[in-house]
Structure formats: structure tokens, C-alpha cells
Amino acid sequence: MLWLLGRVGGVAxxxxxxxxxxxxxxxxxxxxYFLVLIQCGIAxxxxxxxxxxxxxxxxxxxxxxxxxxxxxxxxxxWTMLWRPQLADNWPWLxxxxxxGDILNLLIALVLGSLAAALTGVVxxxxxxxxxxxxxxxxxxxxxxxxxxxxxxxxxxxxxxxxAGIPTLVSSxxxxxxxxxxxxxxxxxxxxxxxxxxxxxxxxAVREDEVASDAMxxxxxxxKVTAFVVGSGFAGAAGVLYAHFFTGISPDIFGMDVSIMIxxxxxxxxxxxxxxxxxxxxxxxxxxxALRFLKDYKEYRMVLFSTALIVMMLTRPQxxxxxxxxxxxxxxxxxxxxxxxxxxxxx
Amino acid sequence: MSDLxxxxxxxxxxxxxxxxxxxxxxxxAGELVGLIGPNGxxxxxxxxxxxxxxxxxxxxxxFDGRVAxxxxxxxxxxxxIARTFQNIRLFRMxxxxxxxxxxxALRARQSLxxxxxxxxxxxxxxxxxxxxxxxxxxxLDLAQYADxxxxxxxxxxxxxxxxxxxxxxxxxxxxxxxxxAGMNPNEKSDLMALVQRLRDEFSLTVLLIEHxxxxxxxxxxxxxxxxxxxxxxxxxxxxxSGDPRVMAAYLGTEEA
Amino acid sequence: xxxxxxxxxxxIQLGSLYALIAIGYTLVYGVLRLINFAHGDVFMVGAFVCxxxxxxxxxxxxxxxxxxxATSNIALAALVLxxxxxxxxxxxxxxxxxxxxPLRNGLGVADAHFWGLVAALPFALSMGxxxxxxxxxxWLAIGVIFGYTLRPVVRWIARRSVRxxxxxxxxxxxxxxxxxxxxxxxxxxxxxPNFVPNVVPEKVYQLPGGVRIGTAQLAILAVALLLMAILRxxxxxxxxxxxxxxxxxxxxxxxxxxxxxxRVISFTFALGGALAGAGGALVAALTHxxxxxxxxxxxxxxxxxxxxxxxxxxxxxxxLGGLLMGVAEAFVxxxxxxxxxxxxxxxxxxxxxxxxxxxxxxxxxxxxV
Numbered sequence: 001m002l003w004l005l006g007r008v009g010g011v012a013x014x015x016x017x018x019x020x021x022x023x024x025x026x027x028x029x030x031x032x033y034f035l036v037l038i039q040c041g042i043a044x045x046x047x048x049x050x051x052x053x054x055x056x057x058x059x060x061x062x063x064x065x066x067x068x069x070x071x072x073x074x075x076x077x078w079t080m081l082w083r084p085q086l087a088d089n090w091p092w093l094x095x096x097x098x099x100g101d102i103l104n105l106l107i108a109l110v111l112g113s114l115a116a117a118l119t120g121v122v123x124x125x126x127x128x129x130x131x132x133x134x135x136x137x138x139x140x141x142x143x144x145x146x147x148x149x150x151x152x153x154x155x156x157x158x159x160x161x162x163a164g165i166p167t168l169v170s171s172x173x174x175x176x177x178x179x180x181x182x183x184x185x186x187x188x189x190x191x192x193x194x195x196x197x198x199x200x201x202x203x204a205v206r207e208d209e210v211a212s213d214a215m216x217x218x219x220x221x222x223k224v225t226a227f228v229v230g231s232g233f234a235g236a237a238g239v240l241y242a243h244f245f246t247g248i249s250p251d252i253f254g255m256d257v258s259i260m261i262x263x264x265x266x267x268x269x270x271x272x273x274x275x276x277x278x279x280x281x282x283x284x285x286x287x288x289a290l291r292f293l294k295d296y297k298e299y300r301m302v303l304f305s306t307a308l309i310v311m312m313l314t315r316p317q318x319x320x321x322x323x324x325x326x327x328x329x330x331x332x333x334x335x336x337x338x339x340x341x342x343x344x345x346x
Numbered sequence: 347m348s349d350l351x352x353x354x355x356x357x358x359x360x361x362x363x364x365x366x367x368x369x370x371x372x373x374x375a376g377e378l379v380g381l382i383g384p385n386g387x388x389x390x391x392x393x394x395x396x397x398x399x400x401x402x403x404x405x406x407x408x409f410d411g412r413v414a415x416x417x418x419x420x421x422x423x424x425x426x427i428a429r430t431f432q433n434i435r436l437f438r439m440x441x442x443x444x445x446x447x448x449x450x451a452l453r454a455r456q457s458l459x460x461x462x463x464x465x466x467x468x469x470x471x472x473x474x475x476x477x478x479x480x481x482x483x484x485x486l487d488l489a490q491y492a493d494x495x496x497x498x499x500x501x502x503x504x505x506x507x508x509x510x511x512x513x514x515x516x517x518x519x520x521x522x523x524x525x526x527a528g529m530n531p532n533e534k535s536d537l538m539a540l541v542q543r544l545r546d547e548f549s550l551t552v553l554l555i556e557h558x559x560x561x562x563x564x565x566x567x568x569x570x571x572x573x574x575x576x577x578x579x580x581x582x583x584x585x586x587s588g589d590p591r592v593m594a595a596y597l598g599t600e601e602a
Numbered sequence: 603x604x605x606x607x608x609x610x611x612x613x614i615q616l617g618s619l620y621a622l623i624a625i626g627y628t629l630v631y632g633v634l635r636l637i638n639f640a641h642g643d644v645f646m647v648g649a650f651v652c653x654x655x656x657x658x659x660x661x662x663x664x665x666x667x668x669x670x671x672a673t674s675n676i677a678l679a680a681l682v683l684x685x686x687x688x689x690x691x692x693x694x695x696x697x698x699x700x701x702x703x704p705l706r707n708g709l710g711v712a713d714a715h716f717w718g719l720v721a722a723l724p725f726a727l728s729m730g731x732x733x734x735x736x737x738x739x740x741w742l743a744i745g746v747i748f749g750y751t752l753r754p755v756v757r758w759i760a761r762r763s764v765r766x767x768x769x770x771x772x773x774x775x776x777x778x779x780x781x782x783x784x785x786x787x788x789x790x791x792x793x794x795p796n797f798v799p800n801v802v803p804e805k806v807y808q809l810p811g812g813v814r815i816g817t818a819q820l821a822i823l824a825v826a827l828l829l830m831a832i833l834r835x836x837x838x839x840x841x842x843x844x845x846x847x848x849x850x851x852x853x854x855x856x857x858x859x860x861x862x863x864x865r866v867i868s869f870t871f872a873l874g875g876a877l878a879g880a881g882g883a884l885v886a887a888l889t890h891x892x893x894x895x896x897x898x899x900x901x902x903x904x905x906x907x908x909x910x911x912x913x914x915x916x917x918x919x920x921x922l923g924g925l926l927m928g929v930a931e932a933f934v935x936x937x938x939x940x941x942x943x944x945x946x947x948x949x950x951x952x953x954x955x956x957x958x959x960x961x962x963x964x965x966x967x968x969x970x971v
Contacts, residue, residue: 060773062777129956138955148948192462195464196468198456204440295789298789302781302785313775
């Protein structure tokens with residue numbers, strides 16, 4: 001079990017470093033940039049989680065905001081609705097102190113992710129029988145149904161939503177730790193999966209479902225699992241969002257958000273994890289440059305959509321395609337330029 | 347010699363049309379059996395029934411004595427039936443080695459969580475699969491293509507890869523759907539030798555759909571002839587080549 | 603809660619509008635197997651054309667002040683309908699030509715010029731609205747220059763791209779177009795709701811059974827039926843219509859038979875656009891709902907569900923589906939679950955896709971293994 005100790009030790013060390021960095025960042029970066037940074041991190045998590053469903057397993061899901069919403073709402077419900085009822089009996093559930101905040105955030109994360117993962121099962125199972133564009137429309141439908149349902153539940157505020165959610169994420173200046181910790185976790189787990197033989201079977205399902213079936217891959221299980229894991233991570237992102245930005249309402253989780261996340265995955269290259277991270281961050285940070293414009297939100301959507309159209313017309317496999325951006329690819333790129341030069345000189 | 351595969355009265359309707367009707371097959375362990383017939387006779391449908399893509403409307407499929415009707419395709423693969431496809435269905439963007447590894451994943455000893463958390467057990471299992479697959483590629487003369495994308499290969503190599511992939515599932519029964527299609531005579535000879543060698547080396551039972559009579563007569567020990575979904579003849583290559591019913595099915599009868 | 607019959611009447615009105623839009627979806631799906639996500643926004647443009655025509659462009663007279671103007675107003679209203687249909691037909695053709703066709707045929711010179719004009723828009727708009735001379739001229743000039751500079755770029759892309767005609771890519775493009783129309787519309791006309799005033803005389807008749815029917819509803823029904831009849835004639839009896847049906851069956855075979863598939867596909871989009879535009883104009887002028895650039899999204903999705911319900915590719919199916927969707931929504935709206943009136947469409951969609959993806963009148967084509 002030595003490796004387990006090594007692993008746990010490594011993770012603990014990484015966590016400690018990340019916490020240190022987080023505290024430093026919170027105190028040394030202007031608030032506005034910090035907000036953008038956090039949003040970039042959350043967007044990256046959403047992009048990577050969707051990439052698991054779309055890019056890796058090849059199921060085109062465009063209702064991802066639904067899972068995001070479920071996570072946010074369930075997490076916030078814990079903190080604001082259920083926890084106060086339990087805190088009377090169990091005073092260690094109180095917020096306001098660092099340990100209480102962390103504990104409650106962890107509980108919210110677990111509940112939110114599980115709820116979102118469960119929703120993933122509900123959405124993923126019926127989607128099994130559908131392919132391509134029908135599947136896409138079905139997931140879009142589910143995303144909207146979730147939003148409409150949330151709109152009509154008065155206990156979580158209906159159209160106004162929940163406000164005044166305790167900022168558990170920012171407690172102890174750990175906001176960056178939580179968000180980027182989640183991002184690192186999601187990325188690492190996804191990359192581990194993709195390097196394994198198991199992960200290959202997921203790619204095979206994307207390539208040719210009939211052939212995968214014939215080769216002994218339980219395609220149903222793969223597809224549903226992808227949905228569950230992808231939605232669970234999106235739910236975790238939602239919990240963090242709710243407990244950082246203190247207010248959530250159904251219109252934050254509408255179709256336009258789903259489309260934006262899909263755009264990120266498509267633009268980067270379906271199947272590329274690093275691409276999803278880069279795209280998530282870039283597409284969140286870049287539009288900030290336009291914030292000075294009067295109709296900022298509309299301009300952003302128009303640019304997104306136009307970029308989507310242009311991408312589809314020119315390079316539908318995305319900028320990175322199925323490749324990953326790592327150290328090796330820079331070396332390969334440099335080699336290609338060197339070979340071209342030598343060729344022209346010869 | 348025990349019967350590995352038995353079908354009793356296997357029938358499959360599509361709407362009102364019987365694609366396959368009352369088919370009785372018997373394949374003993376270790377045999378190399380051919381399935382021939384004119385286009386549209388229902389040969390691939392038989393394969394699809396045997397691999398679980400379609401469920402028989404009526405009749406039974408018995409594999410190794412146990413009923414195998416209505417099992418999902420991946421379960422059919424797990425009990426030991428593997429196939430290749432009439433139109434090549436490789437995992438086009440994956441490499442040759444990756445294609446084979448996917449099939450080998452069937453016998454993997456790693457759960458999802460061990461893969462996600464990269465436990466030492468999972469890493470070892472991956473290495474084992476890697477070596478096993480490389481050895482398989484070597485046996486099929488594909489090792490030099492190991493890291494090439496499947497869709498970049500020449501046609502004949504792709505067909506060989508499909509067979510390699512099927513073999514990676516450790517099957518007991520191998521269904522080959524027109525493996526010689528599109529090949530020139532040299533390649534076909536190589537293929538014939540390959541199929542026989544594989545049957546012996548891997549202790550397989552082989553059921554083979556083919557149109558090229560030289561291939562069929564050359565390696566099949568027994569042949570079933572299908573026409574309009576029904577078995578119209580069965581026997582050794584010599585018996586079949588002289589059977590008037592078979593000739594009528596392929597060439598038509600003279601108008602009296 | 604209103605009476606059963608009243609809800610049914612409302613349902614039929616709603617249903618005939620959905621049917622008009624649904625036909626556009628099903629036509630396009632039939633020939634291209636593409637879900638034209640932007641179709642609901644074409645409907646929205648039709649409504650806006652109607653709005654501007656009724657309030658600014660055409661000399662409608664105030665009926666409450668001058669009741670004798672009824673006939674001229676009705677004539678003008680017919681003109682508005684035709685205008686909306688023409689504009690939306692053109693829009694449909696434009697969308698097909700520059701967003702969907704390049705996916706089939708690759709990028710060409712015309713695409714370079716189109717995108718040149720698009721890229722020139724922000725520069726021209728910064729000088730002022732396009733209705734003025736200077737920005738308009740600047741737009742055209744800069745647009746043409748950009749177009750020529752984009753030509754080699756387009757050629758380079760066309761050489762290097764491997765076209766995988768994936769229906770998914772087309773769907774993503776369609777979603778992109780939809781959003782461009784919606785949010786672009788928000789930028790151009792703003793989010794303020796617009797209402798078309800009463801331009802045609804509207805009387806309400808009391809029928810036995812406590813049912814009230816207005817001339818507006820009768821007009822909607824009449825126009826819808828007329829347009830559907832014309833469409834049926836075109837599809838069944840004209841050569842273009844037969845070509846459309848041939849393409850829907852097998853596009854490759856149609857090409858081999860000498861059918862100019864690109865032109866017929868454009869024609870299909872024109873037809874669908876025209877019907878959607880008519881629907882938009884009818885809704886705007888006769889139901890007086892508030893019109894914003896985003897208001898086409900929801901009816902579009904509901905009409906899409908109607909098309910799927912009826913069977914994608916089947917025109918009678920689209921009509922049937924539209925009516926069913928309209929009636930279902932009317933009943934939900936009139937019941938105690940009225941908050942879920944929009945969700946009912948999605949629920950029907952989900953159930954439908956799971957139970958019978960081929961729809962009521964469609965055929966399901968299974969994948970050949």
C-alpha cells in the first residue's frame with residue numbers, strides 16, 4: 001500500500017501549495033481580475049466535463065447547463081435550506097468559521113455533484129437509443145425542462161432564485177484553491193482515463209458504436225457513465241459558482257450558457273482535454289475586453305455564434321482536433337518548421 | 347467432436363419479409379465452415395443474428411450448449427463469438443495498436459475507478475494488455491503499423507487488422523464476413539493461408555462468408571448454401587460444386 | 603378555466619401557426635436531413651417585417667378614427683403578408699447559401715465576399731446606422747475590399763479541408779445562425795417589445811356554447827389553409843416540387859437524374875422561409891403579442907417538435923403535428939398547470955424521441971450493419 005501513501009502525500013502536498021497560491025492571489029490581484037480568473041476556472045471545468053460526453057464518447061449533448069444548474073441549486077439548498085434545520089442539533093454545521101465553511105462546502109459539493117450525476121443518468125439513459133442530431137435536440141430539451149422546473153419551484157425562489165448564499169468558497173481566501181483544485185482534479189482524472197485501456201473503449205464508442213459492441217464493449221454502460229461523470233463534474237462547478245457569486249437564478253443556466261460551453265468544446269477540438277481548458281478560459285476572458293460596450297452581452301453572443309459558424313465552415317474538427325497540447329506537441333511543431341526550411345534550402 | 351454452434355430453425359422477419367427463414371446450422375469445434383449464396387440471400391443477416399445485432403424472430407441459437415438468443419452484441423463477444431464486417435468498420439482515428447487494445451479490453455482486469463485513479467494494478471494491467479496486443483500484431487505481421495492511424499492503411503492491411511482485432515477478444519468462434527472482398531489473387535492466397543494458420547494456432551472455429559469460390563472451395567471443410575433466407579444445400583466442397591440447386595441459385599435455371 | 607370548446611378553438615389557431623412553421627422544418631429535413639434551428643428566427647423576422655410595415659412603411663389608417671378605411675387597410679395587410687413572405691424567403695435562401703451549402707460543397711468565391719461584407723459590418727456600424735448614406739457606402743466599399751482579400755484565404759481553406767458532411771456540424775452551424783439572428787436582432791432593434799396595433803377590422807362573434815371566435819382567428823385559419831393548399835399544389839404537381847421529393851428520397855440519385863440539387867434546395871428554403879414569414883406576419887398583426895428578437899425561439903422549438911411529432915419529412919405530418927401541439931398547449935395553458943405551458947412541448951419531444959422517433963406519419967430508417 002506504499003503507493004497509496006505516496007499518492008495521498010503527493011495530493012496533500014499539491015493541495016497545500018495550491019492553498020498557498022490561492023491566498024497569495026486573493027490578496028495580490030485586483031478584485032475584477034480575480035473575478036474573471038474564477039470565472040475562467042469554472043468555465044474550464046464545465047468545458048472539460050462536457051468534453052467527456054461530447055468529445056471523448058461522441059454523444060452530442062447541448063443541455064449541459066442543466067447539470068450545472070442542478071449542482072448549483074442542490075448545493076445552495078443544502079447551505080441555505082437544509083443545513084440551518086440541522087445546525088440546531090449539530091452546532092458544528094454552523095458557517096462563519098473556516099472549518100465550518102470548509103465542511104459545509106464539502107457537503108454541498110458532494111450533494112450537488114451526486115444530484116447532477118443522478119440527473120445525468122436520467123438524461124443519459126433515454127439518449128442511448130438516439131444518435132447525432134436527435135440526441136442533441138433531446139439533451140437541449142432536457143436542459144430546458146430542468147430550467148423550467150427550477151423556475152416553478154417556489155422553495156428555491158422561482159424566477160428570482162436564491163440570493164445571499166454564504167460565500168463558503170471565498171472563506172479563508174481559498175476561492176482559487178477550490179476552483180482550480182477542481183479543475184486539476186477533473187483534468188487529471190480525465191487524462192488518467194484516456195491513457196488507460198478503459199479510456200480507449202470510450203473513444204471506440206465515439207468512432208464506431210456497432211463495432212465497439214461487437215468487440216465486447218458495453219456501449220450502454222460507457223455512454224451512461226460518460227453522462228454521469230460529465231454531469232457530476234458540471235454539478236460540482238455549479239456548487240462552486242453558487243457559493244462564490246452568492247446568487248443564482250434559472251436564467252443564469254439557460255440555453256445560451258449550454259451553447260457557449262458547447263462552443264468551447266467544439267472550437268477547441270472535440271476530444272482534446274487541454275484544448276477544452278484553453279478554450280474555456282480564452283472564451284471567458286476574451287469577451288471581457290468588450291465589457292465597455294453598451295450591449296456587451298449581445299455582442300458577446302453574436303461573436304460566439306459567428307465564431308461557431310466560421311469554425312464549422314473552415315475547420316469542423318476544432319483548432320486542436322483530437323490532439324492534446326502538451327510539451328511534446330511544441331517539439332513536434334518546431335521540428336516541422338525545421339524540416340520545411342531544410343527542404344527549401346536543399 | 348462437439349458442436350460449438352447450433353442454430354435451430356433460426357428465423358428473422360423484417361416487416362413482412364423473412365430475411366432468414368428456418369436456418370439450421372451445425373458447426374463443430376475446430377471446423378472451418380463456409381456460408382455462401384447469391385447477393386441478398388441473408389448471409390450477413392445470419393451473422394448479425396449470431397452476434398446479437400438482431401434478435402431472431404423465432405428459433406434458437408445454441409453456443410456451446412447454452413441458449414444465446416437475444417444476447418446483446420457485447421455479451422456475444424464475451425461468450426466467445428467475434429466477427430469482422432463486410433464493410434470494414436475499424437476505429438478510424440485510432441491507431442492499429444489502439445484498435446486491437448479496445449478489443450482486448452474485454453479481458454482487462456481494471457475497473458473504471460482503478461483507471462481513473464491510475465492504481466498500480468491498473469498500470470500493470472495496461473502493460474500486460476500492451477504486450478499481448480503487440481505480440482498479436484507481430485503474429486499477424488502488423489507490428490510495423492502499430493502506431494499508424496487505422497484509416498491510413500492500405501486496404502488489405504485494414505482487412506488483416508479487422509481480423510487481428512477480432513482475435514484480441516480471445517474468441518472461440520470467428521465469423522469472417524467476406525474477408526477476401528476487394529483483394530487481388532495474391533492477397534487472396536495469402537488470406538487463405540492466414541485463415542487456416544489462425545484456425546490452427548488459436549484453436550478457433552471459423553464460419554466464413556465469401557463470394558470467391560476459389561477461396562471457399564480452397565479452405566472450407568464444409569459449406570452451407572443460402573438462398574432467399576433458406577439453407578438450400580449443405581455439404582463438402584465437392585458435393586456443393588456439383589449440386590444443381592446451388593447452380594440454379596447462382597446462375598438461374600433455363601427457361602423451358 | 604375556459605370552456606373546452608373555447609380552448610379547442612384557441613388550440614386550432616395556435617396549431618395552424620405551428621403547422622406553418624413546422625412545414626418549413628419538415629421540408630428542409632426532408633431534403634437535407636438537417637434540423638434548421640434558425641427557422642424559428644426566420645419566423646421572428648417575418649413578424650418584424652410586419653411590424654415595421656404596419657407602423658412605419660405603409661400608409662395604414664387608424665380604423666377607430668376612419669372606419670371606411672377598412673378595405674384599403676385590408677388590401678395593405680395583404681401586401682404586408684406578401685412582403686413578409688418575400689423577405690423571409692430571401693432570408694431562408696441566404697442562410698442556406700452561406701451557412702449550410704459550404705458544408706456540402708466547400709467554400710467558394712461568393713462565400714469570401716459574403717464574409718467580407720460581414721467583417722465590414724462593425725466598421726460601418728461605428729460610423730452610424732446603415733440607413734444613412736455614409737455608413738452604407740462605407741460598408742459596401744470596405745466589404746468588397748475585404749471580400750477580395752478573403753478570396754485567397756478561402757481558396758487555401760478549401761484546398762486543405764477534408765469535408766466530412768456530418769449532420770452534427772450542420773446542426774451546430776444552424777444553432778450558430780439562430781443565435782446570430784437573435785442577438786444580432788437585439789443589437790439592431792433592441793429588446794423593447796413591439797406591438798402591432800389593430801390594422802384590420804376585428805370583430806368577435808358569439809357562438810352557441812359560450813365560444814367566442816374572432817375574425818382574426820378566422821383570418822389566420824383561412825390564410826394558413828390557403829398557403830398549405832398552394833404548397834401542396836407546388837409539391838405534388840410542379841416539377842420543382844417533384845424534384846424536392848426526389849431529393850428527399852435519394853439525393854445522389856436525384857443528381858444523377860439531372861436535377862440541379864443546389865437550386866432545388868434553395869427553392870425549398872425559400873418555400874419554408876415564406877411560410878414562416880407568413881406565420882410571423884399573421885401572429886404579429888392578428889394576435890398582437892409582443893414581438894422581440896428572441897420571441898421566435900420558443901415557437902420555433904415547438905414547431906420543430908410538431909414536425910418531429912408528425913414525422914420528419916412528411917408535410918401532412920407537420921400539419922397534423924402542428925395542430926396537435928397547438929391543442930395540447932391550449933389545454934395546458936387553460937388548466938391549472940399553465941406555468942408549464944412551455945414545458946409541455948419539451949415533454950412531448952422527450953417522450954416522442956424515446957418511444958417513436960419516426961413520428962406519427964414518418965418512416966424510420968435503420969442503420970445497416
